[in-house]
Every structure is written in structure tokens, then in C-alpha cells.
Amino acid sequence: xxxxxxxxxxxxxxxxxxxxxxxxxxxxxxxxxxxxxxxxxxxxxxxxxxxxxxxxxxxxxxxxxxxxxxxxxxxxxxxxxxxxxxxxxxxxxxxxxxxxxxxxxxxxxxxxxxxxxxxxxxxxxxxxxxxxxxxxxxxxxxxxxxxxxxxxxxxxxxxxxxxxxxxxxxxxxxxxxxxxxxxxxxxxxxxxxxxxxxxxxxxxxxxx
DNA sequence: TCATTAACACGGG
DNA sequence: CCCGTGTTAATGA
Numbered sequence: 111x112x113x114x115x116x117x118x119x120x121x122x123x124x125x126x127x128x129x130x131x132x133x134x135x136x137x138x139x140x141x142x143x144x145x146x147x148x149x150x151x152x153x154x155x156x157x158x159x160x161x162x163x164x165x166x167x168x169x170x171x172x173x174x175x176x177x178x179x180x181x182x183x184x185x186x187x188x189x190x191x192x193x194x195x196x197x198x199x200x201x202x203x204x205x206x207x208x209x210x211x212x213x214x215x216x217x218x219x220x221x222x223x224x225x226x227x228x229x230x231x232x233x234x235x236x237x238x239x240x241x242x243x244x245x246x247x248x249x250x251x252x253x254x255x256x257x258x259x260x261x262x263x264x265x266x267x268x269x270x271x272x273x274x275x276x277x278x279x280x281x282x283x284x285x286x287x288x289x290x291x292x293x294x295x296x297x298x299x300x301x302x303x304x305x306x307x308x309x310x311x312x313x314x315x316x317x318x
Numbered sequence: 319t320c321a322t323t324a325a326c327a328c329g330g331g
Numbered sequence: 332c333c334c335g336t337g338t339t340a341a342t343g344a
Binding site for chain 2 (some may be wrong): 204256257290293294312
Binding site for chain 1 (some may be wrong): 339
């Protein structure tokens with residue numbers, strides 16, 4: 111575990127901080143598709159992602175959800191940080207996209223480290239910064255792009271996360287992530303297949 | 319015009 | 332049989 115910490119964070123944190131993380135953090139593993147944080151829940155610790163990918167969803171009043179962004183290894187959750195600092199409830203829903211390994215840091219350490227370790231401060235700031243950029247990208251997608259463009263960037267994103275051109279997902283799941291109906295996804299995917307961009311299989315899409 | 323909703327047929331596991 | 336998929340028709344924004 112300590113080794114994984116060093117692999118993912120060793121270049122940006124000083125050894126003393128890494129050592130302390132290993133001491134106070136709790137190691138956690140979760141399988142694919144598990145709820146990690148539910149909306150309304152109070153957060154008691156901040157997760158550092160060691161491996162895998164997590165998707166962050168924003169629920170609406172009807173119980174539908176919109177995909178906001180993904181977390182990948184070496185990331186932490188900006189929403190969780192804000193929740194911890196303000197001790198407010200979670201505004202988002204986090205689900206593991208793949209099998210994940212996490213290191214849970216107790217909230218008390220977040221502020222303590224911010225004054226103690228310069229690298230931790232930088233890490234927190236850059237987490238906010240990159241998350242803000244990703245959020246902007248998502249807003250651009252939702253506000254300015256048609257569904258076919260949103261679908262394309264969704265698939266490209268999946269390829270990056272899974273590190274594979276074989277995406278195991280159903281049309282219904284995509285529709286729910288993009289907050290639209292399955293009919294639209296099926297039709298657009300069919301169109302993309304006709305344009306030789308992808309190949310469709312049952313419960314699985316191959317990007318060419 | 320394009321998304322949504324409902325409905326139906328087909329086929330694979 | 333159930334689920335994922337492809338398609339269509341009606342309706343609405």
C-alpha cells in the first residue's frame with residue numbers, strides 16, 4: 111500500500127507526508143459499480159484515489175442523474191474537500207467506474223496538513239483547479255453541444271479511463287449518464303456505426 | 319427539427 | 332423468459 115502511495119503521489123509529496131498518510135489513512139477497496147458517496151451523506155474522510163476510476167454524478171429532483179466528471183488515479187474529490195471544510199452534506203453521488211483502491215484520510219488531517227505541508231496545499235489547490243476546468247468542459251458540452259457531440263466526447267472519455275477501445279456498457283446506461291433517452295443513444299450510435307466510427311455489439315461498443 | 323415517450327419485434331443468454 | 336437493441340408513431344418544445 112505504501113508503495114502504491116509512493117507510485118502515485120511520491121513525486122509531488124515529501125517523504126514525511128507520504129509516511130504520515132500511510133500511518134493515518136485507511137486503505138479501502140471497492141468493486142466496480144459500488145456507491146462510494148451518496149447525496150445527502152455527511153463526509154467523514156477524504157478519499158485519495160490509488161487506482162481505478164470514479165464517476166461523479168449530480169442528481170436532479172426526479173432521481174435522474176447527470177454525469178459531471180471522472181476521478182482518476184492520483185486525484186482526490188474536490189466536492190469532498192469542500193464538504194469537509196464546511197461540514198456540509200454531499201451534493202453529489204460517487205460510483206466506482208472500475209474496481210478502485212482508495213486511501214481514506216480523516217478530515218482533521220486535511221486542515222492540519224494544509225499548514226504543515228506546502229506540497230499538500232499545492233495539491234489541494236491544483237485539485238480545485240483541474241476540477242474547475244473539467245467542470246467547465248462539462249458545462250460546455252451540456253450547454254453548447256448537440257447530443258451527438260456529447261456522445262462522442264463521452265465515448266472518447268471512456269476510452270481514456272478504461273484504457274481500452276472496448277467499452278462494456280449498455281445504451282441505457284449511456285442515456286442515463288448523459289441524461290437523455292435510450293432511443294436517442296441507439297439512433298446516434300447506429301449513425302456512428304454507419305459512419306464506421308464504431309462497431310456495435312450486445313452490451314459492448316468497439317471504437318474504431 | 320429534434321427529443322421524448324410508449325409500444326412492438328427480434329434475438330441472445 | 333428477461334434484457335438489450337432497433338425502429339416507429341405520436342406528441343411536444
